[in-house]
Amino acid sequence: xxxxxxxxxxxxxxxxxxxxxxxxxxxxxxxxxxxxxxxxxxxxxxxxxxxxxxxxxx
Numbered sequence: 001x002x003x004x005x006x007x008x009x010x011x012x013x014x015x016x017x018x019x020x021x022x023x024x025x026x027x028x029x030x031x032x033x034x035x036x037x038x039x040x041x042x043x044x045x046x047x048x049x050x051x052x053x054x055x056x057x058x
Contacts, residue, residue, distance in 0.1 A: 007015065022030055
């Protein structure tokens with residue numbers, strides 16, 4: 001049972017707004033934000049793992 005995740009209407013709107021913002025950036029600005037975004041994704045992944053570990057220990 002594979003379920004495809006989709007974005008909510010609000011998330012779709014936020015994605016389009018972000019796309020517009022990125023289109024207006026210089027290549028250097030876009031690179032910097034991409035590096036920051038990647039770090040945030042790694043931190044989020046680490047947080048999820050820690051929460052999952054904690055919930056399994058209880």
